[in-house]
Amino acid sequence: MSGQSPAVVSASKLGLTFQTNDGPVQALSNVDLTIGKGEFVSFIGPSGCGKTTLLRVIADLEKPTSGTISVNGISPEQAREKRAYGYVFQAAALFPWRTIERNVALPLEIIGLSQAEQAERIKRTLELVNLSGFEKKYPWQLSGGMQQRASIARALAFDADLLLMDEPFGALDEIVRDHLNEQLLELWDSTNKTICFVTHSIPEAVYLSTRIVVMSPRPGRVTDVIESTLPRKRPLDIRETPEFLAIAARVRDGLRAGHSYDD
């Protein structure tokens, strides 16, 4: 971890309590976390552990009810207003009435880039996610994996240094997911972005991350933070190495310690 570089995300004693009809629900409690520039951090845990909520707090889609959090040294709201991050949702969330290139152009239109600049970024990001040639297609003409790649291109087109991804590959089959994981690592390696990645797959978390944040439910909290010892370049078959399996075992232990396997 790059301790010297300024923190991209820094949370301290962060808590969030939702008021529901069944009474208050503690989605996040006492979360302390620092994410440095260029890290790939995965958040893993069973459903209800607050991993998506934490990501949404970073993105200013939810407001914390206690503690403090900063993104690039400023509040999440200010960071959002400065367009500090790209967000990838669980579903591709493409606009069905826009072609792939117009979907990628959406954030660029909103920040008011020139047509030429838009075209350049669309071309570059679609190449990055291997979707060149599909510019004029509508979302329904693409497979689920391609749609999700388009949504990643849209997040990348924003050119923010921070990428927040909420189970982006959760709805895809394993073969497609493997492929996209590989591409995502390449992308991370070549662009040097900071990535926060929510997942409920242990192999996915271990394969992608430089650091794995293990979370537990009721109340949602961080129970373990595991530094990965894997090298930066990771072929898919690294997942059969003892080193990989050892980290996966530690993640599983962390989940068990947080009672994630209890009934």
Place this chain on the structure above:
Amino acid sequence: MDSFRSKIIPVTSILAGVVVIWYVFAVILNAPFQRDLDGRANETPGTVEFIGKTLSQPKPTLPAPHQVAVNFFENTFLRGITSNRSLVYNAWVTLSSTLLGFAFGTALGIVIAVGIVHVTTLDRSLMPWIIASQTIPILAVAPMIIVVLAAIGITGLIPKALISTYLSFFPVAVGMVKGLRSPELMHLDLMHTYNASASQTFWKLRVPASVPFLFTSMKVAVAASLVGAIVGELPTGAVAGIGAKLLSGAYYSQTIDIWSALVAGSVVAALLVMVVGIAGRLVDRAMGGRPA
């Protein structure tokens, strides 16, 4: 072509069924008067002759389908379209105020919907009024509109069109409120992460998302506009239009004329709904809709 063929059989069989039932009722409903006539003329026709007579009365209680068809054909195709007996002429008179009222109504409905979606005060207060407006019988409102507008010197097309507007803004307003609120939470969150302004979210997300709702409600609205235009002709003493034909038919017991004016009205309605439907499909295609 397959869909065409698969439609033709059910449509024609239903139509045939309707025609048969119509004939049966024509005989039943016209029989008492025919029996009365025959009684006074001291005639005792056989069953077949009697049925034939019930189906060819000049002012029947219920005209037979072929009487309506002949009347409709004569008044549509055999008269100059400037003749005030021509159904084409009368349909055009009604159509013009229908279209004007429909345009007003659609615009008004959209404006109301935008207001309801964006202004909390309107959201809380306007809907009950709108719903109340639609519970008032249009027949009660129409003469007031005509009289009030005539008092300030507005006559002719506009008052009739306003009655159409009164009926047609409602489905558009309701449909568009739903349409403008139809974007998924995820899409709204996405716009939020881009720090998009309210107007950007409106034009880039809410408006395109509402288009299918707009066309669905416009289909209802255009039919309501036609009803409004016809009703608007009744209290105005209009000399032309489908409503005027209905009214004069009622005055002079020209039941066949009434029925053929009704047929003309439904033909116009079907055409209008069809045109809106086609426009909706073209727009959907242009917006990347998956061909059905």
